[in-house]
Amino acid sequence: MKLPRILLLASVLLLALFTLSASAATHWDKDDHEIFELQSALERSEGKGATFYSVLNIPRTASAAEIKRAYRKKSVELHPDKNAGVAGAQQRFERLGLVYKILRDGRKDRYDHFVAAGFPKWRNNGYFYERYRPGLGAVIVGVVFATMLVEVAISRLTTKQERAKIERLKMSARLVAWGPRYAAILASIRHPPAPPATVSKLATVEKKVRVPITGFTLPAFPSDAQIKSNAVDWDALETQTRNVLVSATGDGAPIVDCLVHAADVLLLDKFSGDYIALDEDDAQPAQFHTTWPFRLVAAVINKITGKHEDVLAEVDDTTQGPANPVKNKKNK
Structure with missing residues (x-):
């Protein structure tokens, strides 16, 4: 969305909320x-x-x-x-x-x-408005602060879903690379067994796989406490995974290319040809200093100075070059 459109929408929103507040205040x-x-x-x-x-x-x-x-x-x-x-x-x-x-x-x-x-039930917005008489500046600041709170709250709700999507994709890639015993292999990587036991050779080899994003739901991975206490029945977990694969319906599901090596799962960037590491920690909720007022100010400064990319400018896929990977690149 371009900068003028952002400013217009923000102005309309602030004006509407201020009008509602003022009308409520002048009722009595x-x-x-x-x-x-x-x-x-x-x-x-x-x-x-x-x-x-x-x-x-x-x-x-x-x-x-x-x-x-x-x-x-x-x-x-x-x-x-x-x-x-x-x-x-x-x-x-x-x-x-x-x-x-x-x-x-x-x-x-x-x-x-x-x-x-x-x-009437008179102790409402009008009552407090008459009592404290906030000016236009105070109303605008209050509205902006309220929208910042809403943005942070929504971001925190969606971050959990994003982290779950990344973890699901990583587990799916490991399943395709290592087979139904993928959970036991991953556990041995995260918690190496005592000699003479060793980590599976499958985990030490880089393997390129093609993974459907949806179509099946894998069993939950055991917690660290369960793994350390040897309370996990890996055979039963493998059986559950095989049953999931039998009933999987990945017809029409989007396919992505991944590279699996040990505990790392990397996603192929189709534009640059590089592999980008998948990490749940990349999905972080918005903080107050990253909400829309701060981004808007940064965009205005960038627009004026021309020193940085305009973060609010629309991207035209027909004119932009290949996107650059932003984290942990690994060449194809």
């Missing part, structure tokens, strides 16, 4: 949040379903004069001087003053609306 205003906070505190103190009107013991249709009289009566009842030693008396008195303040001004209609329609 500051007065609404004050009403929500006071209503929540009132229900915690007076019980579920309590309202400003129930605290004053008046109906919702009460006039301004009735609300004033009810407030004066209730304020005398809840005054801290008359409730000395009562826990929360001061808070209840202050809360009563806030209730009266809302009911006597223009916010009364807004409160009546929420009483009739129901109070």
Whole structure:
């Protein structure tokens, strides 16, 4: 994907997420949040379903004069001087003053609306946005950081699959080169037997093989602990492998050329004609310093300076030369 397309997609994504955040934040205003906070505190103190009107013991249709009289009566009842030693008396008195303040001004209609329609679940993005007021820069940084986390998480999920594919291909190449006893031969290479026993001669000879990538699933290779404790039945494992080969259905499976020598398995690069060592450790999950923002910055620098390859440029197979092997080359 070319650099302008990367920038365009990133810009569209950031703009869309910022728009969603802003729309969620402007759903309620500051007065609404004050009403929500006071209503929540009132229900915690007076019980579920309590309202400003129930605290004053008046109906919702009460006039301004009735609300004033009810407030004066209730304020005398809840005054801290008359409730000395009562826990929360001061808070209840202050809360009563806030209730009266809302009911006597223009916010009364807004409160009546929420009483009739129901109070929303207001502690969401809008609430926190109003509280902390992040700017455009903070929102962009948050979105970028979130996408970096997603990239790292996805990379860690796929890395395990990639490592399993490499190990499966290596085992398949050994099977073709050494036969159904390949697991026992590999175990003797990794854990050489004590004299006079020796490693199989098959493992000491370089052998070129053609291997189907799919079509069968080999038995699991024993762990090092099982091998060292001589707890592996190699004859049974060989029998399982033969049964797999009998039922294999490699029809139409892609074929690759490999070179097997001892514990090493190398894959033929069809462009350069060199063999490249297969290594599970080559499949590594992305780190934060290798996620897309860092790659994007590196690509921009490369584009400007022209000193390095543009890592985001599209490769045209019709104009590019043979690819160079990148690890542990071994000539054909």
